[in-house]
Amino acid sequence: MDNANSPLQRLQKLITLEREDIGILITYGIGIGVLSLATPVAVQALVNTIAFGALFQPLLVLTVILLVLLGFSNSLVALQFYVVEMLQRRLFVRIFGETAARLQQARYVVNNEYHLPELTNRFFDVVTLQKTASTMLLETLGYVLQTVIGMILLAFYHPLLLAFDLFFVGALVFILFGMGKNGLSSAIEQSKAKYIAAAWLEDIASNQILCKSSENRTYLDTQTADIAQNYVDACAKHFKVLSGQNIGALILHTLANTLLLGMGGWMVISNQLSLGQLIAAELVVGAMIYGLTRLGKTLDNFYEMLASVDKLGYLVDLPQEKNKGGVLNLAEAPFKVDIENLTLPGGIHLDALNNAGLQIASGSRLVITEGVEKGSLFDVIFGLRQPSSGRVCFNGQDLRDLNLGLLRDTVCLVRDAEIFSGTLLDNIQMGRALSLTDVRQTLVHVGLADTVADLPASLETNLLPNGSPLTHEQCLRITLARALIGQPRLLLLDNVLDRIDNRVLPKILDYLLAEESPWTLIVASQRADIITRFDRKIKLHNGMLSDIKSDNQGVS
Known part of the structure; x- marks a missing residue:
């Protein structure tokens, strides 16, 4: 700085x-x-x-x-x-x-x-x-x-x-x-x-x-x-x-x-x-x-x-993200994502990208199985980092031309538990006009409905910044619920599912992968039981993205 x-x-x-x-x-x-x-x-x-x-x-x-x-x-x-x-x-x-x-x-x-x-x-x-x-x-x-x-x-x-x-x-x-x-x-x-x-x-x-x-x-x-x-x-x-x-x-x-x-x-x-x-x-x-x-x-x-x-x-003096740009041409359909010739030098905090390219059709569900341990690819897709060259497009529109704040209303990245001091309900709604019925239904999808019901104050339970009285894993699911209830058009899960309780994970995967779900889904995972649930599997090797089945970069 x-x-x-x-x-x-x-x-x-x-x-x-x-x-x-x-x-x-x-x-x-x-x-x-x-x-x-x-x-x-x-x-x-x-x-x-x-x-x-x-x-x-x-x-x-x-x-x-x-x-x-x-x-x-x-x-x-x-x-x-x-x-x-x-x-x-x-x-x-x-x-x-x-x-x-x-x-x-x-x-x-x-x-x-x-x-x-x-x-x-x-x-x-x-x-x-x-x-x-x-x-x-x-x-x-x-x-x-x-x-x-x-x-x-x-x-x-x-x-x-x-x-x-x-x-x-x-x-x-x-x-x-x-x-x-x-x-x-x-x-x-x-x-x-x-x-x-x-x-x-x-x-x-x-x-x-x-x-x-x-x-x-x-x-x-x-x-x-x-x-x-x-x-x-x-x-x-x-x-x-x-x-x-x-x-x-x-x-x-x-x-x-x-x-x-x-x-x-x-x-x-x-x-x-x-x-x-x-x-x-x-x-x-x-x-x-x-x-x-x-x-x-x-x-x-x-x-x-x-x-x-x-x-x-x-x-x-904190460096600021750009808060200008156009609005994405929104559609009810999930986003189509095009990753074109991305290059990003590797480092302590970064996975290297070397002319990486990938086409992701609207409504696709894919898992990246290796090479993204540091989350650099998700950072670039979500607009958190600028690549040295190349671009990311949503529905044909360049990410660099879009207003990041407005874009992220429809693109969600979940990486870790993010809880602030406030009620459990506040942590899910985030000021949005969401009904209690929708909130409770989303808690069912992430396997927390019974847990929340057992709390003395239920949805009005006050959470500390560390998530107490919930466990860290439960807070991770609260963060996931916050993303899901907004019905995003692109959902990015960075090694989140690997840390979910095995007893509720299958149910969460069922909901995420359901055909009627309104998002394009990109997941990073190293767990075999999660990877096998996805039809399309991608890896990042030597800075290049490739489909594991065909091993051809950029296969759609």
Whole structure:
């Protein structure tokens, strides 16, 4: 998977999507920043008023004005909080929906490089992104805007205070970019180490029998310690950068405080600044440099936010199947399949295809007895893999010209048990408008009617992702039932029947091979009792398909 976009580029895209709300937050922030000057300006006016003689009426007017301004400022803060909450919800829903869609449309070859269930753990970084983005928008953005507005006010007081502004900005830029040049990369390394640890725990949880041996536990404990040390090392590397920036911020905090006091006092003594202006400047700078004491935490949030965006990018960047193309000219008859000159290099995950060809008439039932152990031929027919050359046609239409999603409504591939959390009925219906009568009849065909009837909740029994309380073999039959009830025009069974209970297998074969069944059937099997039930038998040898009887490639 190619992570072409940097975390900053990904963050920019998110900001672009939410630009309206972020624009509102900036507007509110500017208003809050301007209104935050109400207190120092009021103090300046109060000091000057007292210096020229204390009067109650000006004090009362000043107090009322300050009350109104601060009340309005806090109203804007409350509105900011509401906008950020809405933005957080929308961020979660958008990323959740996009991740679900991209996982559904992910190219099948991704499974050769990644363990998708483990990869989806990156989605939990959306919570980190929500919280850090909230902090950055509510606190950091407000601090930056107040600082900019405060520095503008100081610049109007005296040229030396303008020089102070420039010194402050220059030092801050050095702390952020000069001292933090490795901050993002070390934060990403720390995040990767975290997910390595999570993946290891997932491996342990998935192999419970393996963990019961004392010798095996010793090995697992050693690996656990190594992974923990890797995480600690990554944390130490990131903390080194963060700590340096934090120390730099605290030094700047100390210098800015003392420098302003010294400069301001000298300017007051020299009659270049009034006492009220000095106090106002101290209040403004106090608000500015307060953020420096929290800069370490602010930067930590910023790095976490970028690391979260980087991890979510692994899900966003999943290679996608094409979702365009024409619609197959559907007919009530089973599909005619033409395999023409297919070539696919062999490998660890692939059966080699070498100019393979085969014609399969509508309604045919055939079994492939050897050479397809890795399922490559079924992958190509189902559109999961692209051959190097050649093509597959359904009813004379090239697979490459068809919309795969729509095609698979009428072409079914069953390879292993596929169960999701939900009721048994949901796992069969999959949202389709199927009657309970049809569901129960299909369960009869796969030999599960009595088993389901014996369950306390029958069809409403909740299944775990591992299929419990059903056995794996029963879950395999549930998956087969899901395919059969849709009455597909082409049914592909990849070594499925070999794993079916012998007591129900003959009945299932009777239904699959019945003349009235509406599909063309292609089965992969190595079991003699299954192979003998088929009139046509095919083998894949040296990358070429051939009929076992005539041994002539491409016999129809």
